[in-house]
Amino acid sequence: MTISTQQAAESISKAMAKGKEIGVAANIVVLDTAGYLKAFQRMDDAYLGSIDIALGKAKTAMLFRMNSEEVGAFLDPAQKTFGMVATNGGLVGFRGGMPVRKGNEILAYIGVSGGSPDQDFEIATAGSTLA
Secondary structure, three states: OOOOHHHHHHHHHHHHHHHHHHOOOOEEEEEEOOOOEEEEEEOOOOOOOHHHHHHHHHHHHHHHOOOHHHHHHHHOHHHOOOOHHHHHHOOOOOOOEEEEEEOOEEEEEEEEEOOOHHHHHHHHHHOOEOO
16 A cells, blocks of 8 residues: 555644644655655754755665664664665664554655654654554
């Protein structure tokens, strides 16, 4: 199943509401399961430099079908995976990228950047579950 435009808008809307609630202006990206852009929103006053980070978080989550911070565990130099961070056009291994699910099915991937990694995770989590 692929994410519909309406579902992508719902994901973005939920994430934006959480950003507003916690006072973080974020960039929010939704990629389909093939990694193509489905929806994007830059909240008022969100950092321009965070656009690419949000895209990178969503792409990292999509490539490995897990949260971006879980991929980050593999990027730790102690894991001896030298150079992995530079693969696939660059990986972003900190919080804020994750699958968007409806039930147990992955429909898309969301990436959020604009606050701290914990704030980005909170915003992404809000947009990661669809009814």
